[in-house]
Amino acid sequence: MLKRFLPIFDWLPNYKKEYLTGDISAGLTVGIMLIPQGMAYxxxxxxxxxxxxxxxxxxxxxxxxxxxxxxxxxxxxxxxxxxxxxxxxxxxxxxxxxxxxxxxxxxxxxxxxxxxxGVMRMGFLVNFLSKPVISGFTSAAAIIIGLSQLKHLLGTDIERSNQIHILLQNALRTIDQTNLYxxxxxxxxxxxxxxxxxxxxxxxxxxxxxxxxxxxxxxxxxxxxxxxxxxxxxxxxxxxxxxxxxxxxxxxxxxxxxxxxxxxxxxxxxxxxxxxxxxxxxxxxxxxxxxxxxxxxxxxxxxxxxxxxxxxxxxxxxxxxxxxxxxxxxxxxxxxxxxxxxxxxxxxxxxxxxxxxxxxxxxxxxxxxKYPKRLFKNRKDEFVLLIATFIITLIVGIKEGILLGVLFSLLLMVYRTSKPHLAILGKIRGANYFKNINRFEKDAEIDPRVLIIRFDSQLYFGNKDYFKNELSKLLNSKIVQPEAIIIKAEPINYIDSSAVFMLENLVEEFREKNIKILFSDVIGPVRDIIQKSELVDKIGREHFFVNTLEAYDYALNNTPKNNLQEKISLQSKEGTYVT
Structure with a gap:
């Protein structure tokens, strides 16, 4: 317990003589660095x-x-x-x-x-400072810090400012007073x-x-x-x-x-x-x-x-x-x-x-x-985030730059989760794999009686309508309506109450059209949510499967589940399954 609150007791009792030379050398070097740096800062x-x-x-x-x-x-x-x-x-x-x-x-x-x-264990807050925001902010702040020293480099009385255009204007006004020495x-x-x-x-x-x-x-x-x-x-x-x-x-x-x-x-x-x-x-x-x-x-x-x-x-x-x-x-x-x-x-x-x-x-x-160049080539959205943070920090201010940068990165995250990737899957010929038909166009076979989709995000209030609309578009684009829709749910790590309500309505709507909704690969935390919200009763216990192959066989051949498949597909947090 003492080591947890005072980490010095973790390393000091185990201190080795061979550490001393390096510690003294490093301490002297950093101490010497600190003298001019500390005064300058x-x-x-x-x-x-x-x-x-x-x-x-x-x-x-x-x-x-x-x-x-x-x-x-x-x-x-x-x-x-x-x-x-x-x-x-x-x-x-x-x-x-x-x-x-x-x-x-x-x-x-x-x-x-x-x-x-720290006491409230809020160290995770630093995760909201994304790399593009940090890079844009740091680069802009470095420019402002450097230019703020022009008054000492030129020997003139330049009025302080944290906005680059004002700082440069102030410097130009006194440029004729520069002390050449x-x-x-x-x-x-x-x-x-x-x-x-x-x-x-x-x-x-x-x-x-x-x-x-x-x-x-x-x-x-x-x-x-x-x-x-x-x-x-x-x-x-x-x-x-x-x-x-x-x-x-x-x-x-x-x-x-x-x-x-x-x-x-x-x-x-x-x-x-x-x-x-x-x-x-x-x-x-x-x-x-x-x-x-x-x-x-x-x-x-x-x-x-x-x-x-x-x-x-x-x-x-x-x-x-x-x-x-x-x-x-x-x-x-x-x-x-x-x-x-x-x-x-x-x-x-x-x-x-x-x-x-x-x-x-x-x-x-x-x-x-280097980092902005790499983003420009590979991630245009994050490059825009970096540049926005950089410009705001330079022109508006230091605090505004970092705060707005964090806000923009959160908005970008929300936008991405509001329109996540949705894939249509097909069964790979000669195998039991189900893959994106756009990536495996030549190898995937599609049975018109079954539509298999994978939604690569949590389901929550921000994307529930997107999920429903995209599914409706897929159905409207088909000449023959499928008999079953399989949702490969492995990437879905959370379902909130709004999404639960949407799924309840969706199940009722498709049931009227004689379309079954089947779930496969549902992970544990989501099974718990489905059970506690009683969504399992709306969907039907028989419509949950351990993997996509079992759901596929059920959709085509009405193959029943055995006891083990039943148990695993509906296993709850308490170690029991829904009966």
Whole structure:
């Protein structure tokens, strides 16, 4: 029971000495990555850079104790930082102090939602974020995040916006104010970051560029020619404090917190599942992940952390560097903690343009071009869904993009289930198989006395009329009316009350025309529904068959069922059959 609620007790007692080298190496690498990344991501969120380091401390420790993934690197990420900025930027706030307070409270609010969802075992909600929606949203958000750093790359005062057309208009208005020194530093940093990655991915490129930038800025005094630098970074660990805001603003924060909670969970669970494939010694549990991420954000908020989640790039580096357990996370925390205690003065001369370059290189790598191309070739409907999500996110807004994307994907799912595939089956010559006559035109034989259909979906209020209309069309298209209709029901996994009522009427209607309706291959849960709804009495117990061949023989030759066939065809959940 303890292992279930505190997964650290699952791996810590079995810790092996050979894990230590990989954990320390990975922890040092991720900790070093976190320093420039955390500061850069805090800038995306509209917060002072030091808050990115605060967000890299407590949440990591809590997740290492409660999380089920042993490689997931929790901390500030670009996507959540942008959502914080877009959400809080739309509110009327009095100044930076209130903005900081709202960002910290947002971590508490978001974490509480995640914890509640985890306790209620609602981890399945992430399944509603389909791959096309995620891809379209991520690519659009990456573009907005990258372009939001133009103000730091150009050294101009560009008004913030999460709508691409407005952001570009604002950038063009100030293009004549570009500081060429700032632009030169930023562009050079981008090329160096890309170049070092191509040479060797293990090189801590971001930290190296940051170090070069600080040294160059210090010796050449570039702040005197208008290049903006980070300036003073407060030293020391974050202090304990209870997050508090004016409670009248709770309703304003709710949609932001809910969006953050789901997006952050989606990011973390997708990357942790991807890494899990390489490690058979543990299994990621979605509900426990919600609890771990929620608790991480709640506790982190009491130590000045803004919303965090598992990061794609840092988790990949953590895994590649040899992390085996949560010890790697504790090592990363130690690196960031020592930096806050002793090394913050070193970041005084760090140019903002270098942090902007780090962000741009990181997020533009999230733009996916291959997947949309594949969808365009094979799945046009899902390609349209991806593009719609992409455009809405770019033009309307971040929250609107993901929410409308999910809505569109649900509508697409409903549309598909409202008009599912319906096949006419024929008996394959020389065999006992029944296959779609459109696919086996030369091999399938059709007896005009029997119509065999297969409905590839559940039967519910959304498609019951479609089912009835399609069946009527088939009958109207035949010169000679069949004596029996066999419904091969294996793909039907559910029948709701509306569909039951439709079937009752259908049976009565066809009985008046002397057409029998027979059911074959009915699965257990549907047999239970048919029994409980008393539909079995309307259809007739003798009209249910174990397989299509038995129903076919009955329709043509009136072959009776034996006791075993009777039992299996009408077996109920309780282990008895309808008598």
């Amino acid at each position: 805090a800038m995306i969120a509209g917060l002072p850079p030091v808050f990115g380091l605060y967000a890299a401390l407590i949440p990591q420790m809590i997740y290492a104790i409660l999380g089920t993934s042993r490689q997931l690197a929790v901390g500030p990420v670009a996507m959540d930082s942008l959502l914080v900025a877009s959400g809080l930027g739309a509110l009327s706030l009095s100044g930076i102090d209130e903005y900081i307070a709202m960002a910290i409270f947002l971590a508490l609010f978001m974490g509480s939602i995640q914890l509640l969802l 700032t632009l030169g530093i930023g562009v050079t940093a981008i090329f160096l970051l890309k170049g070092l990655k191509k040479i060797n991915k293990k090189i801590p490129a971001a930290l190296l560029i940051v170090s070069l930038g600080i040294v160059g800025a210090y010796f050449f005094k570039i702040d005197l020619v208008g290049v903006k630098i980070v300036a003073e970074v407060p030293s020391g660990l974050p202090s304990f404090g209870v997050p508090s805001i004016d409670f009248s603003r709770i309703d304003e924060l709710l949609p932001i917190a809910l969006t953050l909670a789901l997006i952050a969970f989606m990011e973390a669970i997708s990357v942790s599942k991807a890494v899990e494939v390489k490690h058979r010694e543990y299994e990621v549990n979605a509900n426990q992940e919600l609890i771990a991420l929620g608790t991480s954000n709640i506790v982190g908020a009491f130590f000045q952390s803004y919303p965090t989640t598992g990061g794609f790039s840092r988790t990949a580096v953590n895994d590649q560097s040899g992390a085996k357990t949560g010890i790697a996370a504790f090592v990363s925390v130690l690196v960031v903690g020592l930096t806050l205690l002793f090394l913050t003065p070193l970041f005084y001369y760090l140019p903002n343009a270098i942090l902007a370059a780090i962000i741009m290189v990181a997020v533009f790598g999230l733009i996916d071009v």
